Amino acid sequence: MNNSPLKAYLRPNGSWGLRNHILVLPLHSALSSSARAIEEASQGAVAITHDWSGEIDADLERIVSTLAGFASNPNNFATIFVTLDSPNERRIIERAKLLGLSNFVHLSLADVGSMHKLVDVGTREADQLIARALLQDRIPAPWSAIVLGLECGGSDALSGITANPALGVASDMLVDLGATSILAETTEILGAEHLLAARAITPEVGVEIVNTVLRYESSINYEGIDLRGAQPSRGNIEGGLSTLEEKSLGAAKKAGNALFTGVLEYAEVPAVPGLFFMDTPGHDIEQLTGFAAGHVNIVVFTSGRGTPTGSATMPVIKVATNTPMATSLKDLIDLNAGTIADGVESLSEVGNRIFNEIVAVANGKETKAERGGHHEFSLSRLYN
Amino acid sequence: MRKILILHSSDNVAVCLSEIGNGEVIEQDGKKFSALESIPRGHKIAIANIELNEGIIKYGERMGHAISRITAGSHVHVHNVLGDRLSSGEV
Numbered sequence: 001m002n003n004s005p006l007k008a009y010l011r012p013n014g015s016w017g018l019r020n021h022i023l024v025l026p027l028h029s030a031l032s033s034s035a036r037a038i039e040e041a042s043q044g045a046v047a048i049t050h051d052w053s054g055e056i057d058a059d060l061e062r063i064v065s066t067l068a069g070f071a072s073n074p075n076n077f078a079t080i081f082v083t084l085d086s087p088n089e090r091r092i093i094e095r096a097k098l099l100g101l102s103n104f105v106h107l108s109l110a111d112v113g114s115m116h117k118l119v120d121v122g123t124r125e126a127d128q129l130i131a132r133a134l135l136q137d138r139i140p141a142p143w144s145a146i147v148l149g150l151e152c153g154g155s156d157a158l159s160g161i162t163a164n165p166a167l168g169v170a171s172d173m174l175v176d177l178g179a180t181s182i183l184a185e186t187t188e189i190l191g192a193e194h195l196l197a198a199r200a201i202t203p204e205v206g207v208e209i210v211n212t213v214l215r216y217e218s219s220i221n222y223e224g225i226d227l228r229g230a231q232p233s234r235g236n237i238e239g240g241l242s243t244l245e246e247k248s249l250g251a252a253k254k255a256g257n258a259l260f261t262g263v264l265e266y267a268e269v270p271a272v273p274g275l276f277f278m279d280t281p282g283h284d285i286e287q288l289t290g291f292a293a294g295h296v297n298i299v300v301f302t303s304g305r306g307t308p309t310g311s312a313t314m315p316v317i318k319v320a321t322n323t324p325m326a327t328s329l330k331d332l333i334d335l336n337a338g339t340i341a342d343g344v345e346s347l348s349e350v351g352n353r354i355f356n357e358i359v360a361v362a363n364g365k366e367t368k369a370e371r372g373g374h375h376e377f378s379l380s381r382l383y384n
Numbered sequence: 385m386r387k388i389l390i391l392h393s394s395d396n397v398a399v400c401l402s403e404i405g406n407g408e409v410i411e412q413d414g415k416k417f418s419a420l421e422s423i424p425r426g427h428k429i430a431i432a433n434i435e436l437n438e439g440i441i442k443y444g445e446r447m448g449h450a451i452s453r454i455t456a457g458s459h460v461h462v463h464n465v466l467g468d469r470l471s472s473g474e475v
Contacts, residue, residue, distance in 0.1 A: 157426050161389055161399050165443065194469070195445045228469070240399070240427035242440075242460070243467035246447040253391075253443050343385035343401045 004177075007138035007363055008145045013100035015074040016145030018297045018362045020133045021046050021313055022126050025071050026082045027089040029053045031109070035082050037119045042126035045080070046312040048377040054086055058383040064088065065267040066379055068095035069293030071104070075313045077133040078103040080125055082118065085110055099269060099295075105129070138364070144273045146179040146362055149291035149299040149314070150254040152188075153284040156304025156321055157239035160250020162350070163302035163321040163337035168256030169351020170300070170358060171275070175258040180273045182264065182296060183255035186216045187282035191228060192248035196277065200260045208263040212279045254302065266380060267293035284309050286380035288316070298362055300354060306332050310374025315367045317357055334368050386412055388429060392444030397428040397460050404429060410457075420457040428460040440465050 009017035024047035026035040032049035039047035048070070052063050071079040071092070079101060083089040085108035093106060105125045112118045150171060152159055171181040183189075189196060193213040197206035231244045241247045261274030267290050270276050278294060280287040284307060291299060292313050299314050301307070304321040306329040319335045320326035326336035335357055339345035361367055387410050388398040404423045409416070415431055423429050428442070434454040439446040448467045454460060 161391065161426075165391055191467070191469075192445075237462055240424065240461070242428070242462050242465045243448040245445075245467050245469075246442060249443050249445055249447060257444065340389065341401055343387065343389075347389075347391065 004141060004143045004145075005359060005363070006141040006143065006145050008141035009074075009077070009136055010139055010141070011074050011100065012102045015100060015295065016141050016297070017074040017077070018145070018364075019075040019313070019315065020077040020136060021075055022129045022133060023048070023071065023073075023076045023079045023312065024082065024122065024126065025067065025079055026050075027052075027067060027092055028084045028086070031082045031084070031118075034115060034118050034122065038080070038082070038122035038126055041119065041123040043130050045126040045130065046375060048312045048375060050377060050379050052379055054084070054088060056088065059381045060088065062266060062382065063379055064092050064095055066289060066293045067092045068099055069267045069269060069295065070289065070313065070377075071096040072099035072101035073292050073295055073297070073313045074100070075297050076101075077136065078105070078129045080105045080107060080122055080129070082122060083108045103129075143174065143177040143179045146174060146298060146358070147270070147296045148174060148179060148181045148358065149288070149296035150181060150183050151185075151284065151287055151291070151299055152251060152254060152302040153307040153309065154303045154305035155251070158321040158338065158341050159302060159304050160241075160247070160253065162340040163304075163319045164250060165253040165256075166337045166340060166347050166350035167300050167302055167319060167354055168253045169348055170256075170354040171254065172256035172258050173351070173355050174358070175256075175273075175275050178273050180270055180276065181255065181258070182270070182276045182278050182291065182294065183252065184278040184280040184287050184290065185251065185282050186212055186279050188251040189213060189248050189277070190217065191231065191244035192252050195245065195249065196252060196260060199257070201274075205260055205262055209260065209277055212263055212277070216279070254300075264294060266290045269295045281380055283378070283380070285376045285378040288314070288376065289378055290380060298358060300358065302337070303333075308332055308369070308372065308374055309376050310367075310369030310372065312375040312377065315361050316369045316374070317354075317361055317367050318369060319354060331372065332368055388412060388431070390431065391442055394444045395441045396430060396432040396434050396438075397440055397442050398431045400425055400427055400429055417457050420455060421459050423459045430454045430456050430458045430460050432456050434460075
């Protein structure tokens with residue numbers, strides 16, 4: 001197993017879960033309360049809720065991929081769908097099966113017969129699945145079992161020199177060992193896309209990286225906003241950033257120096273290991289949701305101000321960019337990278353600490369976000 | 385305690401981890417030079433001489449170019465650096 005110290009849950013389609021959740025997923029926003037009620041009454045199922053009410057519009061495909069990908073994330077032992085049994089809800093379940101979901105229960109309100117029964121039956125199903133999940137053991141897993149999402153939010157002047165490049169060191173180590181790592185946030189790489197494209201494994205992948213940024217930029221430019229001309233902002237300049245490339249590299253260095261294997265659409269599942277770029281919005285929770293839908297099973301989130309964002313399916317490791325914040329928000333921050341700015345630790349020392357934490361959390365160590373029950377979810381829409 | 389942070393071995397600039405005073409000697413990571421002016425925390429200092437139009441290298445990547453000759457120990461910022469591509473019109 002390439003000397004991997006990992007132990008994980010093997011799924012029937014060959015993918016690996018780092019957690020063994022029972023997910024309760026309402027496929028219509030009107031069933032949100034029922035899903036929450038099942039979560040509360042059960043012995044440990046997790047529910048998410050959203051605001052999609054079956055609208056059939058230009059965002060439908062994006063919403064189907066997101067919910068189907070989320071349901072089939074390998075960190076879920078099983079998923080309970082709670083639905084109104086509309087054709088598009090059934091389409092989401094079919095898509096989740098194509099993405100590898102084999103262990104699921106479909107509860108439609110009409111079949112079950114009443115709102116009250118829906119919660120009763122859902123809770124009973126959840127508890128049975130939880131009992132079955134407890135019987136599954138972690139088994140030795142290869143490095144490729146890790147699918148890491150790289151995220152930053154609430155950035156500060158130190159993000160680009162402490163937590164982000166240190167995470168890049170850890171990401172490079174994992175990619176080198178055969179794991180998968182995913183950088184995202186198209187808004188954040190704007191200005192450095194030519195530098196990332198130069199690190200693509202093929203010229204075609206490089207062109208895809210540049211085109212992903214151009215597609216985003218042209219969608220904004222038609223509103224008369226020049227994203228490049230306005231950057232870096234006066235605040236950035238006061239902090240010491242001189243060019244847009246420098247600012248964007250500070251975010252993109254979460255992905256270290258590895259070569260890019262490919263570009264993923266929002267919520268797309270990578271087919272092979274390696275470093276990828278996923279086209280997501282800058283919004284933290286929409287990015288996190290896109291990662292879960294793309295079958296990311298663990299996330300490292302760097303923050304300067306402290307952002308209490310977590311996921312129902314993925315453990316999220318929070319890394320502080322500065323020591324004062326790491327010290328004041330102890331119940332939020334897992335690791336402090338501020339020691340680099342304090343001059344007491346090197347990038348590679350902190351990078352190694354992040355790597356070791358990823359391995360420990362992959363093997364079951366609880367993150368602060370998990371302990372706090374942070375389960376944020378947000379659908380990403382392009383048109384509405 | 386480190387005074388500066390060199391993010392990549394091929395960089396010609398480093399980030400100041402605290403305010404550096406004019407004339408302050410920096411001896412770190414096998415390099416020794418004096419600051420030629422005071423530089424605020426978080427700002428960049430040249431760790432090598434950089435010629436006019438030469439790339440400014442940080443993270444091992446080209447973040448822009450010098451618009452004047454920059455001597456090691458100088459403050460590197462918007463007064464002597466320009467991004468390679470300033471607006472979408474130049475992409």
